[in-house]
Amino acid sequence: MEGLFWLLLPVAAASGWLSARYTARRNGSAAAPDCDRPERINRHCIQGLNYLLSEQSDKAIQHFVELVDVDEDTAETHLVLGSLFRRRGEVDRAIRIHQNIIARPNLSAQQKANALLQLGIDYFKAGLFDRAENIFHQLVASGAHSDKVYRYLRDLYEREKEWEQAIAMAERYGKASGEPQATRIAHYWCELVEQSVRRRRINEAQERLRCALQTDPDCVRAYIQRGDIQVALGNAKEAIKSFRQALEKDRHFSPVVLKRLYDLFRRNGQLDRFDAWLRRNTDYHKDAAARFFMLKTADGLHDEAQVAELLHDELGREEPSLYIVRAYMEKMRDTTEGDIREAFAMLIRVLDARLSSSMACHCTRCGFESNTLFWQCPSCQNWGTVRPYQNPLEYAWLEG
Numbered sequence: 557m558e559g560l561f562w563l564l565l566p567v568a569a570a571s572g573w574l575s576a577r578y579t580a581r582r583n584g585s586a587a588a589p590d591c592d593r594p595e596r597i598n599r600h601c602i603q604g605l606n607y608l609l610s611e612q613s614d615k616a617i618q619h620f621v622e623l624v625d626v627d628e629d630t631a632e633t634h635l636v637l638g639s640l641f642r643r644r645g646e647v648d649r650a651i652r653i654h655q656n657i658i659a660r661p662n663l664s665a666q667q668k669a670n671a672l673l674q675l676g677i678d679y680f681k682a683g684l685f686d687r688a689e690n691i692f693h694q695l696v697a698s699g700a701h702s703d704k705v706y707r708y709l710r711d712l713y714e715r716e717k718e719w720e721q722a723i724a725m726a727e728r729y730g731k732a733s734g735e736p737q738a739t740r741i742a743h744y745w746c747e748l749v750e751q752s753v754r755r756r757r758i759n760e761a762q763e764r765l766r767c768a769l770q771t772d773p774d775c776v777r778a779y780i781q782r783g784d785i786q787v788a789l790g791n792a793k794e795a796i797k798s799f800r801q802a803l804e805k806d807r808h809f810s811p812v813v814l815k816r817l818y819d820l821f822r823r824n825g826q827l828d829r830f831d832a833w834l835r836r837n838t839d840y841h842k843d844a845a846a847r848f849f850m851l852k853t854a855d856g857l858h859d860e861a862q863v864a865e866l867l868h869d870e871l872g873r874e875e876p877s878l879y880i881v882r883a884y885m886e887k888m889r890d891t892t893e894g895d896i897r898e899a900f901a902m903l904i905r906v907l908d909a910r911l912s913s914s915m916a917c918h919c920t921r922c923g924f925e926s927n928t929l930f931w932q933c934p935s936c937q938n939w940g941t942v943r944p945y946q947n948p949l950e951y952a953w954l955e956g
C-alpha cells in the first residue's frame with residue numbers, strides 16, 4: 557500500500573489535468589485549462605518527483621496536492637488522497653484536503669456531501685467528537701449517506717458513553733442498513749443498568765434490564781446483572797433463578813456464573829445444597845468450572861472423603877483440569893514429608909508458572925486474549941464476543 561501511495565501522487569496530478577483538459581474539449585472550450593497549464597504541471601511534477609527522489613516525502617505530498625485544483629473533475633482524486641492520508645494515520649492532512657474540497661464553490665451537492673462525510677470521519681478518528689457530531693447531524697438533516705452516518709453517530713455516542721443516544725442511532729442504523737443491532741443495543745442497555753446500579757437507582761436498573769432482555773432475550777450479561785441485583789436485594793431464590801438462566805443461555809460463561817452462585821450459597825450457609833445444585837444444573841463431566849466448584853464446596857464442608865474422590869476422578873480424566881491437579885498436589889504436599897513433600901512443592905511451582913502466564917478469556921471474533929472479561933472486545937470493538945476459555949487450565953483467575 558505504501559509503494560502504491562507514492563505512485564498515486566504523480567498519477568493523481570496528471571489525471572487531474574487530463575480530466576480537466578478532456579472536459580474543456582468536450583465543452584468546446586479551447587481556453588480552459590489555460591495553455592500554460594501543461595508546462596506548469598510538467599514543471600511542478602518534476603519538482604514533486606525530485607522531492608520524492610530526495611526522500612522529502614512531506615514536501616512532495618504538499619506539492620502534488622497543491623498541483624491539482626479542486627473542481628468537479630478532480631474532486632474524486634482529492635477524496636481518494638484524503639482517505640489515503642487518513643488510513644496512513646495522517647489525519648491532519650486528510651482534514652486539510654477535505655476542508656479544501658468543501659470550500660470550493662464549483663462542486664455538485666453530492667460531491668460536497670461526500671467531502672463532508674469524509675471530514676466528519678477525519679474528526680471522529682482524530683477524537684474531535686463535537687465537530688464530528690455536528691457534521692454527521694448536518695448530513696442526517698440533508699438526507700445524505702444516512703445509513704453510514706447513523707453508524708458513525710452510533711460509534712461516536714458509544715465512545716462517549718452516551719448510551720441512550722447510541723441506542724437511538726443503532727436502531728436507525730439497523731433500519732437503514734438491515735444489519736442486526738439487537739446484541740449491541742442490549743449491551744447498551746446493560747451499560748445503562750450499570751449506571752443505575754452505581755447511582756443506587758434499583759427500580760430504574762430493573763426497568764432498563766427489562767429493555768435489554770426485550771431487545772435480546774439471549775443476553776447473558778443481562779441475566780447475570782439481574783442475578784447480581786437480586787443478590788443485593790437479598791432475594792436469593794430469584795438470584796439463583798437468574799444465574800441458572802444465564803447458564804442456560806450460554807454455558808461458556810459458567811466460570812463467571814458459578815463463582816457468583818458459590819459465593820451466594822456459602823454466604824447463606826447453604827453450601828451443603830450447592831453440590832446437588834451443580835450436579836442438577838451443569839454438565840459437570842464436560843465443565844471443568846463446575847467440577848472446580850464441587851471441589852471447593854467439598855473442601856468448604858471439610859468433606860475429606862468427597863475431596864479425595866473428586867481429585868481421584870479428575871486425575872483419571874483424559875483432559876484433567878490443571879487447576880484441580882494443583883489442588884491434588886497441595887493435598888499431597890501437606891500430607892507427606894521429606895523428599896516427597898519437596899518434590900510436590902517443586903511441581904506446584906512449575907504448574908504455577910504455567911498457570912500465571914495463561915489467559916482466562918478470548919475474543920471469538922478476533923482472537924484477543926485477556927485475564928479480564930470485557931463485554932466489548934477492546935481489539936475488534938464487537939460486543940459479547942469475549943468469553944472465558946473452556947480449557948480448565950485457565951481458571952486460576954476465579955480465585956480472585
Ligand SMILES: [Zn+2]
Pocket residue numbers: 919920921922923924933934935936937938941
Ligand atoms: Zn475481538
